[in-house]
Structures are given as C-alpha cells and as structure tokens.
Amino acid sequence: MRLILAPMEGVIDHTMRNLLTSLGGLDRCVTEFVRINDRLLPSRVFKRLCPELDSGGRTATGVPVYVQLLGGRPEPMAENAARVAELGALGIDINFGCPAKTVNRSDGGSIILREPERVQRIVEAVRKAVPSELPVTVKIRLGYEDPLLFKDNVQAIGSAGASELAIHARTKKDGYRPPAYWDHCALAQEWLSIPVIANGEIWSVEDAKRCREISRCPDLMLGRGALCRPDLARLIASASADQPVNPLSWQDITALLLDFFEATIENYDAHYVGNPLKQWLVYLRTYYPQAAVLFENIKRLRHVDDIQPHLQQELDRSRCSTLSAA
Structure with missing residues (x-):
C-alpha cells in the first residue's frame, strides 16, 4: 500500500508538505498545479511551487515530490514537462481534476x-517529451457533468502511456459533496494495466479500509483528511501493518502549529503571515474542537508579535491539561 x-x-x-511528511506514512507528494498556457515557463516558476x-x-x-502541470494544449504541456524533467523532478503529474x-x-x-481524445493527446505529448524512466501520472475526476465519458477517459490515459492514474471519485458537478463513488475506481482497475489510486472522502482509518475494499485499489490519495x-497517513499505514499507533493529541497539534507558523513567517508579507495558519485551523477544527477556539482568538490578528503569543499560550495550556490529567 502507498499513501499519496x-x-x-x-x-x-x-x-505543509515538509510538516506532514515528517509525521510518517506518506510515500509521495504532488505540488500545487503549475498553470501552462502557450509558452515555456522559466525555471523559477517551477522552483517557487516546488523548492524541493x-x-x-x-x-x-526524503519523500519524493511530483510536479503537477495544468493546461489544455499538448505542445506547451510537453515543452514545459521537458523543462521540469531537466530541473530534476522525480515525476510529472497532469491535472484533469480541478473543478474550480x-x-x-x-x-x-x-x-x-x-x-x-484531447486528454489522450496531452498525455501522449507529455509522455514523449520526458525520459521514459520518469513517471508521468494523471489525476482525473469521474467526469465533468456526469460519468458518461469516464471509461473513454480512463482508456485514453492508459493508451497514452501514463504510469499511474489517480481518480477523485466524483464528477466536477459533484464538487466535494459526499459520497465519493469508489466503485468507479474498481471499474478502472479492470480497464487498465497501470496502478489506479483512489481518492475522495477518506477521513479515517475506517474510511481507508472501506475505500480499499470497494475500489480494489491498494493505493490511496489523501487530501482534506x-x-x-x-x-492520518501514519494511522492508516500502521493499521494496515497491524501495528496501530496512538493518534496525535491536541498538545501534539499545538506544537505543530507553532512550528508551522514559525516556518511560514519568512515566506509571507507581514500583513498576511497568519493566513496559512488560520486556513489550517479551519481544517483542524473538524477533529479538534480546541482549534475552533484558537481560530476565533486569532482570526483578526495580522502580525507575528500578536499571533505568536496566542500559540505559545495554547501550547502551555495544553501541556498543563495533560499533566493535570496524569
């Protein structure tokens, strides 16, 4: 099993990739997409999104990072894929899944x-433009409005020479509304000889188990979860190996929040330095109710000297709570 x-x-x-991979369980990452229009982009564009x-x-x-390209024309996609390969990327991913x-x-x-047919031309062009040993992976949804062309797209990608196919098991019209239709991934497994990776609605170890059973995909892709x-990746991997581990406590999370905030300070203008932290807290509050409280406390704060003390106080408070409980 691989977790991506x-x-x-x-x-x-x-x-965020550095933080999440440091916790274990993840076998690969994929960058945010690099938008490809009609020209060859300079190296700095790729390195900005993939400093790795x-x-x-x-x-x-040590977790490998693939560079994701997004565009609708085969020739520029191929030209930029070749540039990414020259820069030392360990793999190239093609985005046919973004619903924005x-x-x-x-x-x-x-x-x-x-x-x-255009999906096939794009994948073929990228595949031919880079060394044969370099993986070219593809991410899709089940379709745009509906899954009527799902089989055609899957087979087009397979015949174009892709190395792997990741499937977000919803259409563009579905957006991110549950459920994810994992059974379609099982169909793709029947049509292809390359690995198929299931994605969508994997929030827990139990979800991962059910997804693998229904999709028949040993490999999973994790997003919002x-x-x-x-x-989550460490919990899934350890459960799969029948060596379960304890989940992170809120004290563990607060330490990560402080490390993450300090790591992002140099990457953002002083006026926006808290934005990545606040955005992460919005996700964290799904499982950690304390994250919702912390978010409310800092959501209107903008400067490092205002935000950092709240994080340190929350870490100290969580440590005291742990000691009291012991």
Missing part, C-alpha cells in the same frame, strides 16, 4: 474530460 498526499492549491505548499527541486526533488524527510470555475474557464482541469488529521 494530494495537491491542494493555496493550502498544501512546500512548508533544489533538494533532489524530495521533502526534508476560474480554472475550467481558462481551459484547464476537469473541463477537458469532456474531450477524451490529511489536513484535518495531520497523522
């Missing part, structure tokens, strides 16, 4: 699933 961290634009950047390119294409704990209206209106993401429960 899904790309999430504006949420999972290199700082300067470190052998891996996070600080602004992305779809710009001829990118899930809207291309309406044209399986990994932000709500930072140790």
